[in-house]
Amino acid sequence: MKRYERLAEQISELIRHADLPPGARLPSVRAACRAWDVSPATVFRAYYLLESRGLINARPRSGYFVSRTAEELPPETSSATSQAGIKTVNISDLVFEVLRTVRQVETIPLGSAFMSPALFPMARVGKSCATVNRSTDQATMVDALPPGHEGLRRQISLRYLMAGMTVPIDEIIITSGALEALTLSVQLLTAPGDLIAIEKPTFYAALQAIQRLGLKVVEIPVDPVAGHDLAALQRALEDRPVRACWFMTSFHNPTGVTLDEPKKQALVELLGRHGVPLIEDDVYSELHFAPEPVRPAKFFDRNGLVIHCGSFAKCLAPGYRIGWAASGRFAGELERAKWMTTLSASVPAQRAIADYLQTGGYDRFLHKLRRELAHRQSQMLDAIRRYFPADTVATRADGGYFTWVQLPANIDSIRFFQIALENGISIAPGPIFSADGGYRHQVRLNYGYQWSAQLEKAIATLGALCMDESRCGAMLGGPVQPA
Structure with missing residues (x-):
């Protein structure tokens, strides 16, 4: 019996003998x-096993509790889900552990979800901020309440037009970052206990939001190529x-794959036939490496069922936290939802970005940024080829700043994460991108930082850890043994 199974059996005995009563x-x-x-990964695996048996359940932001029906369930009941294909989500502890390591200034942040701050034109955006602050009549500050500052919404509408799409400014709702746009959208379309379709793998922030909202998921596989x-x-x-579908169809995080246009059209038409809305996370849309932009699934929407969510955090001003939702037929409801939650994104930030888009040379900046990211991608992939095992x-x-790395079969990504951290390197282990802790042999690496000798x-160092047989012995696939 493996370590996590022994731990799960110990806890099961406590539950069966009422030493751990229901609740x-x-x-x-x-x-x-x-x-x-034991290691955190061992505890996670044990708790996941107990949860799959119905003996315990997770409560968002509270922890794990003995199920109220635990005494009625046979301990051998084991399945990855309570119903085939339907899963609850509980990954927050592991995600927060990864995020904590990224914040450590002495750690090399290959596991970060953000690019280097040095890539952004913050001085020029700051100039726009100072300009609008000097010229803004304080009495007009309420003009940026939902749906948001009209000048910014008009600039966003123009960018849609440049991509061959017509999105009226009345459908654009400004939010505090794309994650708020995405979360408000899923809240609008669902109630606790409802089922939504998500990607596997998917961005861990989506899983965290789903866990907090008490939703169930069915995971749709995403192949790194197809x-x-x-x-x-x-x-x-x-x-x-x-009830809804939450997908990232371009420069997918973490795999990087982009659906081709025929498949995007087929996706929208499939969802349309079933009357299921698509919440499209498209925060990397401006970071394409090809000369022409990639059209989102929203381009093929004829029924207003696609809520297209974007942000300036990944391509212009991360600290300003300005995002938006092009919300189709749901615009009025989403605007009311914004009124009832955070009310307004930062008004000075909205005005500053609107000014920069109009006068600051945004497209010139993006052209330079895209070339730089493509170059850094080549440097990262070349280094992986030289230093990592051949398999x-x-x-x-074709855009963004992540590569999804399939490790040799004997490397467990959580243990690899732990050993990398001991060497001052943060990586993003595969299990944080799945509702059931899968992808134990994958990691996501960020190439959005200046290439250097360090x-x-x-x-x-990461490649050497994979190649070192003595260390690999502690990173065998399957349950992670204690450090």
Whole structure:
């Protein structure tokens, strides 16, 4: 019996003998690590196993608790889901552990979700901010309440027009970053306990939002080359009461893949036939490496069922936290939802970005940024080829700043994350991108930082860790053994 299975069996015995009665709270992951002298990954695997058996359940932001029906369930009941294909989500502890490492200034942030701040024209955006602050009549500040500053919405509408799309400014709702646009959209379309279709793998912030909202998910596979499995989505729509679909169709995080236009059109038409809205996360749309922009799924929307969410955080001003939703038929409801939650994104930030888009040379900046990211991608992939084992596979995306790395089969990505951290390097392990902790042999690496001798040394160190047989012995696939 493996370590996590032994731990799960110990806890099962406590539950069966009512030492842990229904409703009792289990130790936190950190406390369990101390109590049983195991790694966080071992505790996660044990808790996931107990949850799959129906013995415990996760409560968002509260922890794990013994199920109220635990005494009625046989301990051998084991399945990845409570219903085939339908999953609850609980990944927050592992995600926060990864995010904590990225914030450490001494750590090389290959696991970060952000590009280097040095890439952004913050001085020029700051000049726009100072300009609008001097010229703005304070009495007009309320003009930026929902749906948002009209000048900024007009500039966003113009950018849609440049991409061959007509999106009226009345459909554009300004939000505090894209994540708020995405979260408001899914809140609008669902109620706790509802089922939504998400990608597998998917960005961990989506999983966190879904966990907080108490939703269930059906995961649709995303191949790093072919993209989303539309046949699997069709089966889910036919067999399940799917209320909404949350996808990233361009420069997908973490795989980097982009659906081609025929598949995007097929996706929109499939969802349209079933009357299921698409929440499209398109925060990397401006970071394309080809000369022409990539059209989003929204381009093919004829029924107003696609809510297209974008942001300036990934391509212009990360700290300003300005995003938007082009919300189609849901514009009025989404505007009311914004009124009832955070009311307004930062008014000076909205006005500053509007001014920069109009006068600051945004397209010239983007042209330079895209070339720089494409160059850094080549440097990263070349280093992975030189330093990692020969059977390592890293994706080459057509935009964005991530590569999804398939490690050798004997490397467990959570243990790899732990050992990399001991060497001052942060990476993003595969399990944080899945509702069920899958992708144990994948990691996401960020190439959005200035290539340097230090960064190349970090890649060489990661490769050496994979090549070192003595260390690999502690990184065998399957359950992670204690550090």
